Amino acid sequence: MTNREKYKFDYFTIDHYGELVKMARDLGFIFILHKDDYVADRKDIIWRHDVEFSPAQALKMAKIEHDLGVKTTYFFQTHSENYNIYEKYFSDILQEIRALGHHIGLHFDSHYWDVSDEESLERCIAVDTDYFNKVFDINIDTFSFHNTTSFVLSCEGYRYGGLINTYARLFKEKYQYCADSTGYWRYEVLDEVLCDPNTRHLQVLIHDSMWSDTVMSPRKRVMTAIQKEAERVKKFYDDDLVAFGAKNIDDDVVL
Ligand SMILES: [Zn+2]
Incomplete structure (x- = not known):
């Protein structure tokens, strides 16, 4: 069996992503937020995005969801190695996703703060949140x-630093969980979970660049996203020099 078959490369296209969102909607799942009350006899879904590699790709997904009339939550990092949410280009994308009616949350990096106890967890989340809210x-x-680390997964309180914890005991106990982490379904496959009549409450976790326009391996999906971003930054430099009227000197050529 090839990796393409074993890890379902064909599954993770943007077109298929739209079909899955539509499937969830058409099967009668109500799209809710983490802050909404748990209602035992409602068939619902908390659809969550942890934005990891490409806010632009996240925006593409946000538009698909908007066209299908559903609202999801986009969690952004403030210490990402892949994007600076406080840079204008990315801030504008966040605002565009928000303007489409989606919910915005914090994708908190405990590694940046080296958090190892609940007291510092409270404090560090509050610090990141305060600046995020103001900006x-x-x-x-x-x-x-x-x-996630074993420590943060042991933090099952409902709130830390004033924010609801998506890994709180409530969500672990009441909602099934389906995640595309590192580009394949590690436990259950999303459409099978959606179609199972026993699925009544579900939290879905999506990562932007684990989905791409064409079929490729998970690693290539991520590398393509990183490359695209690098090209954007290179173009930004070249355009900037044109705007300044400055010489852009390369080997034996001046642009
Ligand atoms: Zn993450």
């Missing part, structure tokens, strides 16, 4: 952990 003139209410 984006928003009042976020939920966070998710980036790259």
Whole structure:
């Protein structure tokens, strides 16, 4: 069996992503937020995005969801090695996703702060949240952990630093969980979970660049996203020099 078959490369295209969102909607799942009350006899879904590699790809997904009439939550990092959410280009994308009616949350990086106890967890989430709220003139209410550790997974309280914890005991106990982490379904496959009549409450976790326009391996999906971003930054430099009227000197050529 090839990796393409074993890890279902064909599954993770943007077109298929739209079909899955539509499937969830058409099967009668109500799209809710983490802050909404748990209602035992409602068939619902908390659809969550941890934005890891490409906010632009996240925006593409946000538009698909908007066209299908569903609202999801986008959790952004403030210490990402892949994007600076406080850079204008990315801030504008966040605001565009928000303007489409989606919910915004914090994708909290415990590694940046080297958090190892609940007291510092409270403090560090509050620090990240405070600046985030001020910059984006928003009042976020939920966070998710980036790259979970055994310590953060042991933090099952409902709130930390004033924000609802997507890994709280409530969500672990009441909602099934389906995640595309590192580009394949590690436990259950999303459409099978959606179609199972026993699925009544579900939290879905999506990562932007684990989905691509064409069929490729998970690693290539991520590398393509990183390359695209690098090209954007290179173009930014070249355009900037044109705007300044400055010489852009390369080997034996001046642009
Ligand atoms: Zn993450």
